[in-house]
Structure formats: C-alpha cells, structure tokens
Amino acid sequence: MDILSVVGVILGFTALLGGNLLEGGSWAALANGPAALIVFGGTIGAAILQTPMRGLRRALSLFKWIFLPPRQQFKQGIGRVVSWAHSARRDGLLGLENIADKEKDKFSKKGLQLLVDGSEPEVIRHVMETDLIVAEQRDHDAVQFYESMGGYAPTIGIIGAVMGLIHVMRHLADPAELGPGIAIAFVATIYGVAFANLFLLPVANKLKACIREQSQFRELLIEGIIAIADGENPKAIEMKLSGYLH
Template sequence: MDFLSVLGVIIGFAALLGGNFLEGGSWNSLANGPAAIIVVGGTFGAAILQTPFNGLRRAMSLFKWIFKPPRQKFQLGIKRVVGWARSARKEGLLGLENIAERESDAFSKKGLRLLVDGSEPDVIRHVLETDLIVAEQRDHDAVQFYESMGGYAPTIGIIGAVMGLIHVMQHLADPAELGPGIAVAFVATIYGVAFANLLLLPIANKLKSCIKEQSQFRELLIEGIIAIADGENPKAIEMKLSGYLH
C-alpha cells in the first residue's frame, strides 16, 4: 500500500471540507446528488467515448498502481544481471538457457533467450527497445483516460451549474428560494474542479511516474544483457549499472 497516495487523498478532501466548515458552511451545503450524477456520469461517459476498448481495459488494470504501485528493485535487478554475467562467463551463453526457462519476468526471459540464441548485440538492443517503447506507449495511452477525465470534469461541472441556474430561474417569483438554489447550482462546479484536481489529474501523474520507473528498470536490463553479449566482465557490468540506483 502506497501511504502517500492515501495521505494525499485525505489531506486534499480534508482541506476542502475543512475550509468550507471554517467559512461557516455546513457539510450539507456540499452534498448534492444530482450534481454528483451529472459530473461523475458525464465525465466517465465522455472519457469512455474517446477511449478504445483495449485502452480502457488497460486503464482499469493500471488503477491498482495508485495505491499499490509496482516497486522496481534496481539493486536486486543489478544482482540478477551480474549473476547472469557470471554464469555466461563460466558456462558460456548456452549456460543461460536454464536460467531463461526459470525466469518469471517476460521481458527478462526474452532478453536471455536472445542471448542463448547467439543474437548480435545490435539485434538484441533493437528487439528489446522495441518492446520497451511499445509497452511504454500502451501504458501512456491508458493514462490518457484519466487525463481526459481531468479535462472534462470542470466543463461538465459548469454544465451542471448552468442546469441548476435554469432551474433557479424558474422560481424567480419566490425570492426565498433564489439564494439556496444558486448555492446548490454552483456545487456542480465545485464537484467538477475538485474531481479533476484532487483525484483525476494526480492519478494520471502518479501512473506516469510508475511507468517511468518501470521503463528505467527495463533499460537497466537491456544495458546489462547487451554487456553480457559483448563479453564484459561481471564487475564492470555491476559498476556500469550502478548508475541506475537512486
């Protein structure tokens, strides 16, 4: 569990509700079911309309990264690569075949198989970097689902506010209802802006940071595998890859 994600959500909404309370507002003044339906439903609908099915499915699968992001263990990754290099030096590249079969990470397995097959370093780099770029682009396309919702939510909130004002204008003959009616109308605007800036856009940026870290880890693996293909000393490989440590 990512404690900072939970803490960020709590602080953001606590500041919003606490500020409203300190200004003399009540909790009920921000509670409006129709406004929530307009903003949340309209935002999701607009984002789903622009997103392909595969992108939407990937976006939903990435949602868990917000509170449980994949931790890339760079130190452990370096140790794994150095272990592969030592095995290759002792037993030759064919000695990596059993290691490749036991490898659970698909990206690492592919790199090891390319080594075992005796592929040239340039070929290995091209294949693995292509996989890296495609995977990174796929994940960034999925993140655009949350970014687009962050862009639509404030506009949908304004639409909800205008709809509320239309309802208020129908009661101009009763001045007692104008003030509360206008206040309720603008709740939709608050929902739209808060939904975008306290949840959706931060979610998109959090996912981008996770994607970036994952790509850096795979770059580490690529450099290590290429170094093995070039026959570099395991100690030299370890020193080279240490630059990826934070």
C-alpha cells in the same frame, strides 16, 4: 501500500471539507445528488467515449498502482544481471538456457532467450527497445483516460452550474425554488474542479511516475543483457549499471 497516496487523498479532501466548515458551512451543503450525477456521470461517460476498450481495460488495471505501485528493485536487478554474466562467463551463453526457462519476468526472459539464441547485440537491443517503447506507449495511452477526465470534469461542472442557473431563472417568481437551483449551480462547479485537481490529475501523474520508473528498470536490463552479449566482465557490468541506483 503507498502511504503518500493515502495521505494525499485524505489531506486534499479534508482541507476542502475543513475549509468549508471553518467558513460556517456544513457537509450537507456540499451533498447534492443532481450535481454529483451531472459531474461524475458526465465526466466518466465522456472519458469512456474517447477510450478504446483495450485502453479502458488497461487504465482500470493500472488504477491499483496508485496505492500499490510496482516496486522496481534496481539493486536486486543489477545483482540478477551480474549473476547472469557470471553464468555466461562460466558456462557460455548456452548456460543461460536453464535460467531463461525459470525466469518469471517476461521482459527479462525474452532478453535471455535472445542471448541463448546467439543474436547479435544490435538485434537484441532493437527487439528489446521495441518491446519497451510499445509497452510504455500502451501504458501512457491508458493514463490518458484519467487525464481526459481531469480535463472534462471542470467543464462539465460548469455545464452543471449553467443548468442550475437555468432552473433558477425559471422560478424567479417562486423563492422556494431558488435555493436548490443555486445549490446545484455552485456545488456542480466545486465537484468538477475538486474531482479534477484533487484526484484525477494527481492520479494520472502518479501513474506516469510508475511507468517512468518501470521503463528505467527495463533500460537497466537491456544495457545489462547487451553487455553480456558483448562479453564484458561481470564487475565492469556492475559498475556500468550502478548509475541506475542514483
């Protein structure tokens, strides 16, 4: 569990609601069904409209990273690469075949299989970097789902405000109808801005950080596998990769 994500969400919305209470408002004043329907429904609908089905599925699957991010164990990764280097030095590249068969990480498994097949270092780099770029782009495209909602929410909040004002203007002669219309106008704006800036945009940026860390870990694996293909000493490989620990 990423405690910072939990603290961030709680602190952000607590500050908003707490500030409202300190100013003499009430929680009930911010609860408005029509405004919520306009802002949340409109925002999600607009984002779904622009997102392909594959991207939407990926975006939903990435959401858990906000609270349960994948931990890239760089130190353990270096240790794995060094152990592969020792095996290759002792048994030759063919000695990595059993290790490749047992490897659970698909990216590492592919690199080891390329080593076992005797591929040239340039070929290994090209194949693995292509996989890295494609996976990174796929994840960034998925993050666009949350970024787009962060852009749409404030605008749709303004649409809700305008709709509320239209309601008000139609009932100027009836004071009893003015309150609900004005409430929708202002509450819709708050919903849109708060939803975007306290949740959606931070979610997108947090996912980008997770993707960046995952890409760095895969770069470590690429450099380590290339070094093994070049026949470098395991100790030298360990020193080369230690830069990823900083």
